[in-house]
Amino acid sequence: MTGVRIDGKVIAQAVKDRVKKAVDEMKSQGITPCLATVLIGDNSASATYVKNKHNACQEVGIETKDHKLDASISQNELNGIIDNLNSDSSVHGILIQLPLPKHLDEFATISRISPLKDVDGLTPHNAGLLAMKKAILVACTPSGVMEMFDYHGINLEGKNVVLINRSNLVGKPLYHLLLDKNATVMTCHSKTKNLKEICQAADIIITAVGDRNKFTLSADMIKEGAIVIDVAISRHNEKLVGDSDYDEIIQKASFATPVPGGVGPMTVAMLLKNTITAASLSSQIGR
Incomplete structure (x- = not known):
């Protein structure tokens, strides 16, 4: 049975609508x-x-x-x-x-x-706060992924999550965000052995390699009903692609993101959300 397409454009618009209301409110306060x-x-x-x-x-x-x-x-x-x-x-x-x-x-x-102005959530200070569950400004792509789970009511507690990325921009922030939701998280990378077998045991796979010459997540690497979040975007054979072939993955997964139109729009939406959060912090400090 075909799974549910996680439409980043729709979810991003919902975030933008909330942001616009918050911006209007802030402007009314000067x-x-x-x-x-x-x-x-x-x-x-x-x-x-x-x-x-x-x-x-x-x-x-x-x-x-x-x-x-x-x-x-x-x-x-x-x-x-x-x-x-x-x-x-x-x-x-x-x-x-x-x-x-x-x-x-x-x-x-x-x-x-x-x-306080780090809307990308990448400073050592904010990365440290994230590790201690105290972050207010969080990296945009990881927080966008979490927004997708919330939008679809996907409960992460107890889920086995395989995260194929260990960067400061995506993998490491996501690791902490997922742990905070009581998921069991395994971080994989270019040196990980038996990656196919590891993926086949996962409830959720989040992949962000971004180079089809190095890695492709194929349908035989996921179990029936798994959730696949494809964060990657690159150009391959003159097309914009992620790490996975969506048309094949969605036939097996319960939820999956397309590329383009999946995680990408969420990154920008969460940047907007972080900007109004930073503005709110600034106004509170200025009082």
Whole structure:
């Protein structure tokens, strides 16, 4: 029997609707939520991502400030820009579009953002709070995945979850979020042995490899009724694809996300949610 398609566009719109109501309420109190983006260099994919984020902000009434910087910018110059944004009371969220040019230090750059304006949830401070179940601003893609589970009423308690990713952006935050819901989580990666057998025993598989030349999640790797969340997106044979072939997976899974149109829209929606959360934090501190 065909499983349920988890439509990220529909769920993301539900989040945006809630955000717009919150933005309207904040504006009535004299607060205009504002997101500052920093794009370094001329990476076309990064430019497209930033443009999409600006469009989404406009859709819900969040103000944006766009900073496009030359690829040759020094670390000290970038640090100064971040410091200025940290001290700018009109800016509530700061987003540094990744990846950075190779001569810049990603960890040092992210760490410099004020934790109260860290709408990507990537600073060491916020990552540490997440590990201690105290986080307010959480990485957007992982929180988007959790929003999908909530939307469909999927109970994670006691479920065996296989997470195929260990990055700071996806895998590690998701690990803590899933644990907080009392799931049993196994994190797998390129060095994991017997991955097929591990996946076949999972109730839920969340995959985010993003390279079909290295990994594909095929239908024979999941058990009947499993839930598959495909976070990956890459170009393969001139098509945008995830780690799995949705048309095959959905014939076996109880729930599954397509690519595109699955997790992707959720990432932007949760960025909007984090921005109004950051604006709310700022207004509370300012009282």
